[in-house]
Amino acid sequence: MSAAAIAQLVAVAMAGTYNRNGVLNITNALVVHVPSMNETICVVGSGSGWVHVVEGQGWGNPSITQSVQVQGGGDVTAVTSDTEGEFYYITSRAVDGSNSYLTILDGSSYSIISEIELQGGANDVALDTATSTAYVSTISKMIHSVNITDKASPYVISTASACGEKISLSGDYMYTACGSDSMVYVFAMPGAEVGAEMYNYTLPLPPVDVMFYNNQLFVLTRNTLFAYKVVPPTWEPSSTWTKIYNVTYGGLARSNPVAYNSIGDVFVATTNEVRVVSANDLSISPYYVGIDAVSSVSVYQQSRLFATTPTELQVFSLSKPRSFSPLSVLAIVVGSIAVVFIAGAVFYHQRIHNGPRYGRDDERYSFRGDATQDRGAYS
Secondary structure, three states, rough: OHHHHHHHHHHHHHHOOOOEEEEEEEEEEEEOOOOOOOOOEEEEEEEHHHEEEEEOOOOOOOOOEEEEEEEEEEEEEEEEEOOOOEEEEEEEEEHHHEEEEEEEEEOOOOEEEEEEEEEEOOOEEEEEEEEEEEEEEEEOOOEEEEEEOOOOOEEEEEEEOOOOOEEEEEEEEEEEOOHHHHEEEEEEOOOOOOOOOEEEEEOOOOOOEEEEEEEEEEHHHHHHHEEEEEEOOOEHHHHHHHHEEEOOOOOOOOOOOOEEEEOOOOEEEEEEEEEEEEEOOOOOEEEOOOOOOOOEEEEOOEEEEEOOOOOOEEEEEEEOOOOOOOOHHHHHHHHHHHHHHHHHHHHHHHHHHHOOOOHHHHHHHHHHHOOOOOOOHOO
């Protein structure tokens, strides 16, 4: 057995799919969000401005607790919350995409507290609890800073001219992925407003999402997850882009194709599976989620993955599925080699002691079908 065959055998033995806990039918589900410290509730945004609050214990049988329709009547584009899920911040577009709304939802009564209209169709929302600010990026290359101290009366502090299909916050900086420019931008965040541009990076492909972790930028494009080692606060690059994972299964999920947890795991959703990449050592887990037509993903710590399709919410356990232990894998490999060896020995033994009834095997078979000689009795 060749080394390549053994390696393939080990990979197959060690790989596995995460177990699905529950499924819930939701029409035109677009985005899903679960708070980082409360896995009993998740919020699903769908088309026509509908928002569904879903509850579950162990998520074996999730159910919709409340459904509300936010302003605008268009698609819900993003959902975020504080860590406990006390309040949810939801962006939605008007039907014509000309403007959008930021809606604040009460996490206990599941009722709408307030809504504020914003210029431009919303792309994404990021939350800074330290300054009580929600940042909303739009398709018209604007980022609105919205004061949310009084949940009943949010107001726009300022609007920055900045591109960001997706935005993320880390420390005193904001990172934006700008697909139309094939750029990633880094902005200083001295307070509640978007500050000066600190640096920008040109991507080989248009980015669709970005995060900063462990002095590395992780950027997802339409077909590749890249890592880029940088040196804050100068942001000068110390390496070239490193390809971590190539998306080869039909493209990315259409709304939120990537999710992160607190230990740096990156969950990349293609249209028919979710792969897990470690931001610490850039390794790809052999475990994955098999799911068709993914539209978005959200993750609760290291224990549960939430994914939407156009018709469902699906919940998966991230505990390692039952698979072979390293000793079992070794036993499988050794056993496979032994089987191959024994089979070869038996075959050799039969060749030596039994052999063909005459001549070589090729001679024997060449006689069959030979119309000039009557040798069928010997075959």
